[in-house]
Amino acid sequence: MGGKAAAAKARGVVRAAAAANNEGGNEDDRPYLQVQNTGDIGQIKRVFDECVVSAVLDMGHEELHTVTNVKIGLGMITCALALLAQFYPVKFPANYNVLVLCVASYCGFNTLLQLYITYVEKGIVLFTKPKAGGGGATSSGLAVRCRMGRFSEDVTITLMRGDAQDVTHAAAAETTVNVCEYMYTDGVMAEDKFRAVVEDLVTEFESGKGGASRKTR
Amino acid sequence: MFAWVGETWTTLRSMNYRQLVLQLVSLGLIVTSALVIWKSLMIVTGSESPVVVVLSGSMEPAFHRGDILFLLLAKRPTMLGEIVVFNIEGREIPIVHRVIRAHRRMRDGKQDILTKGDNNYSDDTVLYAAGQDWLHEEHIMGRASGFLPHVGRVTIIMNDYPYIKYAVIGLLGLLVVTSRE
Numbered sequence: 001m002g003g004k005a006a007a008a009k010a011r012g013v014v015r016a017a018a019a020a021n022n023e024g025g026n027e028d029d030r031p032y033l034q035v036q037n038t039g040d041i042g043q044i045k046r047v048f049d050e051c052v053v054s055a056v057l058d059m060g061h062e063e064l065h066t067v068t069n070v071k072i073g074l075g076m077i078t079c080a081l082a083l084l085a086q087f088y089p090v091k092f093p094a095n096y097n098v099l100v101l102c103v104a105s106y107c108g109f110n111t112l113l114q115l116y117i118t119y120v121e122k123g124i125v126l127f128t129k130p131k132a133g134g135g136g137a138t139s140s141g142l143a144v145r146c147r148m149g150r151f152s153e154d155v156t157i158t159l160m161r162g163d164a165q166d167v168t169h170a171a172a173a174e175t176t177v178n179v180c181e182y183m184y185t186d187g188v189m190a191e192d193k194f195r196a197v198v199e200d201l202v203t204e205f206e207s208g209k210g211g212a213s214r215k216t217r
Numbered sequence: 218m219f220a221w222v223g224e225t226w227t228t229l230r231s232m233n234y235r236q237l238v239l240q241l242v243s244l245g246l247i248v249t250s251a252l253v254i255w256k257s258l259m260i261v262t263g264s265e266s267p268v269v270v271v272l273s274g275s276m277e278p279a280f281h282r283g284d285i286l287f288l289l290l291a292k293r294p295t296m297l298g299e300i301v302v303f304n305i306e307g308r309e310i311p312i313v314h315r316v317i318r319a320h321r322r323m324r325d326g327k328q329d330i331l332t333k334g335d336n337n338y339s340d341d342t343v344l345y346a347a348g349q350d351w352l353h354e355e356h357i358m359g360r361a362s363g364f365l366p367h368v369g370r371v372t373i374i375m376n377d378y379p380y381i382k383y384a385v386i387g388l389l390g391l392l393v394v395t396s397r398e
Contacts, residue, residue, distance in 0.1 A: 036220070068235055075242035082249035085256050092265040100260055106253050110246070 035187035044179055045148045047189055048155050049125045052146055055198040061128040064141060064162070067121055074116065078109040123147060127162055142205070153178050157198065159205040173205040244393045263290040264359035269302055270369035271313055275334030276300070283370035286313065288359025294328055295319055295354075300361040301332065306346045311358060314341055320351075328354055 033051055035043045057063060085102035088095050126144040141162035148155045158174040175197065182194040258267040271284045279300070280286065288302055295301060297319045304311050317340060318331035329351035333340040342350060375382040 065235065068239060072235075072238055072242055075239075075246055079242070079245040079249045082252050082256075086252055092259060093263070096260070099256055103253055103257050103260065106249070110250070113246075 033189040033191055035183070035189070038183070038185070038187045041148065041151070044183070045146065045155065048148070048179065048182075048194070049146050051189060051191055051194050052144060052157055052198050053126045055195040056126055056128065056142065056144055056202060058195075059199060059202055061142060061202075064127040064129045067124075067127055070116065071113065071121075074109060074113040078106055078113065081106045081109065130162075142202075148179075153180055155179055157201060159201055173201050175201050240393070244390055247393055262288060262359070263292070264288040266302070266311070266358055269311065269313065269359075270372045272310065272373070273334075275336050276313060276315070277336045279335055280313065280364060281366070283367055283373055285365040285369040286361045287363035287365075289362045290357070290359045294321060294326075295330055295357060295360065301330075301352075301357050302359045302361070303332070303352055303356045304358055305344060305349075305356065308344075312341070312344060313361070330357070 033047050035047050037043060053063075081102050085099055085106070088098055088102075090098070092099070122145070124143045124145045126142070128142040128144075130141045143160045143162045145158040145160070146155055147158070154176050156174060156176045158172065160172045177194075177197060182190045182197075184190065255267075259265060261267075267288055269286050269288060271280045271282055271286060274282050286300075286302070295316055297316055299316050300313065301316055302311050302313050312332075312334075314332040314334045314337075316330055317333045318329075320329040321327070322329070330353070331340055331342070331351060345352070375385075
């Protein structure tokens with residue numbers, strides 16, 4: 001475990017050095033992932049989320065849009081109810097019953113949406129479709145969660161099966177890294193170094209050797 | 218300031234189509250939640266306009282221009298001395314004045330009401346529609362039950378200078394769309 005971690009870290013450092021020599025973007029010619037204000041934890045988490053998502057997708061997984069679509073659908077229904085209450089052709093107080101119905105169902109759908117976000121999405125930044133040809137751990141697609149404590153410098157990336165999102169499940173992989181090691185002082189992210197971490201995690205997950213192994217670098 | 222604008226633009230550009238739709242839906246949810254709060258106030262108070270701003274000085278020294286009034290419309294007869302907000306056919310802005318005469322017909326319980334602004338010389342007969350001498354229940358949209366002084370001046374300014382209103386709304390919308398949860 002220690003040897004593998006050290007080797008991966010060395011590889012990540014070499015890639016970061018190569019990227020630093022490459023003006024204007026990283027190896028794959030994308031624009032820099034950069035944070036404008038390095039004191040803003042929200043921005044940092046967002047940038048790390050983006051990097052994790054793009055790293056996993058680049059490894060051949062396809063994004064599953066179900067959760068986003070459900071959120072959009074619920075949100076649109078809620079807005080439509082409010083617009084119906086506003087633009088109903090009958091004036092107050094004759095439209096009292098319709099109004100009460102619209103307001104009550106607006107509150108209901110809004111609550112439903114919040115419950116969905118809290119209990120189904122649960123901080124997961126990416127769902128993927130099952131990978132063709134991948135047996136075992138990837139037969140149900142991935143769920144990738146990025147957690148960052150409120151005033152903490154550590155981000156925890158968890159890879160789980162899409163259908164059994166339990167980190168103690170046998171086929172789950174998790175790692176915790178300190179964000180300071182993957183970001184330059186001007187806010188530019190050391191993408192390639194971080195991608196190496198994510199790719200290692202995905203490989204570990206796919207090989208089914210997961211378990212609640214926590215590597216802290 | 219300009220760094221913030223640049224940062225906002227970069228954030229917007231980096232979002233893909235689905236994320237953008239999700240952000241617009243979030244913005245819509247915030248706007249519609251304000252709307253629904255207003256509608257539920259309408260249901261609770263029974264008045265079609267539960268909060269109004271006093272626009273003229275005809276009720277001084279009780280209310281001044283720029284004060285906010287909270288209205289209720291309970292299903293009971295209007296009493297003498299109450300301050301009512303009423304609509305007149307042909308006038309788009311409702312008027313806030315005091316009831317100085319309130320007659321109730323024995324036959325069907327309907328009311329004839331005459332109003333006058335405290336600071337006006339004459340009663341409101343000149344303000345009513347041509348041929349109308351009295352107000353009836355259907356004209357009244359609420360009875361004053363509370364007030365906040367001076368807070369309504371912001372509304373008056375935003376109505377007199379609409380571009381301030383659009384600028385504030387546009388700025389808020391931009392802030393919501395560019396902050397990702």
